[in-house]
Amino acid sequence: MRGITPWKVTVGLTAVALAAAGCTSTPEPEAPKNDGSFIISWSEPQNPLVPAGTSETQGGVVIDALFTGLTNYAAADAKTEMANAESITSADGGTTWTVKLKSGWKWHDGTPVTAKNYVDAWNYAAYSPNGLINGTFFGDIKGYSDVVSEDPDGPDKPQVAPKPAKDKLDGLKVVDDNTFEVTLGGPSNLWPIKVGYSAFMPLPDVFFKDPAAFGQKPIGNGPFKLDSWTKNVELKVTRNDDYQGTDKPKVKDVVFRVYTDDAAAYEDVKNGTIDFQQQVPSAKLVGDLYKTDFGADRSSNKPVSSSAFIALPTWLPGYNDPKVRQAISMAIDRKLIVEKIFNNTRIPMNGWVNPNMAGYKDGSCGEFCTFDAAKAKALYDSATTKPKEISIAYNGDASHKPWVDAVCNSIATALSVTCTGKPFPTFGEFRTLVTTQKMTGMSRAGWQADYPHIENWLNPLLKTGASSNDGKFSDAAFDAKLKEADGTADLAAAEKLYQDAEAMLPALMPTIPLWHSSQQTVWSAKLATVTINTFGELDLATVTVK
């Protein structure tokens, strides 16, 4: 229906070149398998393809293919690895960071990747009049408040936000071509972990000449470069053979094909027209139909970085006894509820940390997160004070009722108590009651990771006085352990300390872990060594084509 698309021309020319080469030299052995290509089901990104301007998955997966930032999260265990950075070091306990870049890295247009590219990109993203979605990620860099301005009378009123005082972050300084210095507002040993997110990726000089045009034809420094993008049809990336990173891809081309209907995409993966669907349609979850269709070797059910908990009012008599909290936890048949209510789209939790996090340890909650009605009853009966009211509060404006009722039912049956679900009309009202300590029973809680590290699941949720510590849980020894971990500059040692802290939790039972959300993925027989990374995306560096 249209003329020849550019990538076809490229393919054609390559074929001619190969044929010409074949005439003059001895025939090469059969082409290696790392020249393959495959197709991913996709939909049009919501925003232009600029790293700090993209927060949703469709744009994100392409950004991750085209750009490489300072660090990467390993696909297997979310550990932070140096990527474009040679080193990220701090001499003063985490306030000032010196970033050294690996030399020899190039943009897809051939210009070198320099420290200035990072500083310029971060300044541009943080400056609020540029309106990039991920601008807030630069909030912990010194001088952030000078580059953002707020609308004085709210977004719906006539006044507009004034121009910020400065257009550059105070905390960023280029030292030389391969070095820059970052000063944070306060010390943070985990800062090198945060910069693995795509908001922190660099931008080439050409971006600043015409940001709008760049968003349609991005030039990155990553393992793949943009080949063609036919809007609303497909986007094609091809391997960047000049790529200096260690995660060199083993496939040549990846095509992201747009689908309006995810059932059609599912069917096409099944019949081999395309090769990968990140989330199967909900109709295929019923009775694990996708597993029947694809088998265990071509499907996965992997947690995503959000989890559900029950918060307990630890200030109330009864609930202040860890034994009662443990008994309630043991009385919940997570496996059955996940199966019956959620069609296995959740994964029962056995710990306080999401499995996508660096530092995650399986089974850290042990027997206290495993359903055992008899033990739970015995433990509950042994407690001297019982809670006056056993109830689970939730917001009625989302579909929480079925599982809350199921959990309550499980607790009531196991412990021979009455348990009621208590809906509140809106999320806002519900949260106000939780944060002002007005709850008379338990309440539902959820958490989504800001960055894939165990610390993000302990400090904000369980430390004394932490912002999202709904149950007002407090334990001096646990706090001390967290503080020790926070102050440890060596990341591996810190991670170990955070794990030690988590290991203290089964005895304390500060909150009741329920389950992780999960993503059901399927792929065709053409793909091998499929790894799903911490963002739920296919890891393009390791995947191979048969």
Add this chain to the structure above:
Amino acid sequence: MGRYALRRLLQAIPVFIGTTFLIWFLVWGLPGDPFAGRCGERQCPPAYVQFMTDKFGLDDPLPVQYLNYLTNLLRGEFGQTFNGTEIGDLLAQAFPVSIKLALVAVAAEALIGITAGVLTGLRRGSFIDNLVLVSTLVLIATPIFVIGLVARYSLGLASVSPEAPLVELIIPGLILGSGSLAYITRLTRVNLVENRRADYVRTAVAKGLAPSRVTGVHLLRNSMIPVVTWLGLDLGSLMGGAIVTEGIFNIRGIGGLLFDSINRRQSGVVVSIVAILVLVYLIVNLIVDLLYGVLDPRIRYE
């Protein structure tokens, strides 16, 4: 006839402005903020919302926005989507695909429908007549998505590839046209049956003309007026209304684009598509009206 055509074209202008204006108001009148829910679980940063609102002039009153849109349209600019794509590019990609699909569907309707109609009309009450009547009844009664899903999943068909070659569009086109095909068959049959008793047919037979000429020239030509009307309207509606078929076979046409754009509240795309569809309807209608005169010389245009 020239003056008639001119007058009809002039009438099209207020119709075009009226419909686009209505659509513009309806699309922007949808409740909710187009930038809410674009940042996942979190709320979008106010700076981003402000930037986008300014960029797309969403703070202006609706009539001003509409006038801006219309002036740009007259200059041939459709504007951009929220992710910076030129709407013109989207339309240039999707319309050829949809036109191809609609033409395949209409061709199938015309070819199969008229043939079946003639066969049954000439052999009224025969076995084939009853067979066709029953099968058209089934086609009319079955929703198109049922036919589409059954065809796709039970036959294990793959989606249409992005280039949408004509061969791959044949089955989706047949499915898309299946309902109308049944109507065309019945329309042709009824008109044929009625006109067979007309005086001019009796005259033609009495003159000793060959039966094929009586049917092919005299009878069929006069029976075609309602059929042509139907086909013309169908061409327009199939182009924009193929949402279900396009979705099932992942055909990157106008229907899917329209559906997607409504979901994403890309009103610029919605209004542009509707504007073009209105034009298509107006032109097709004019052609159909002019065809009446060709088919039946008794019809004159004033």
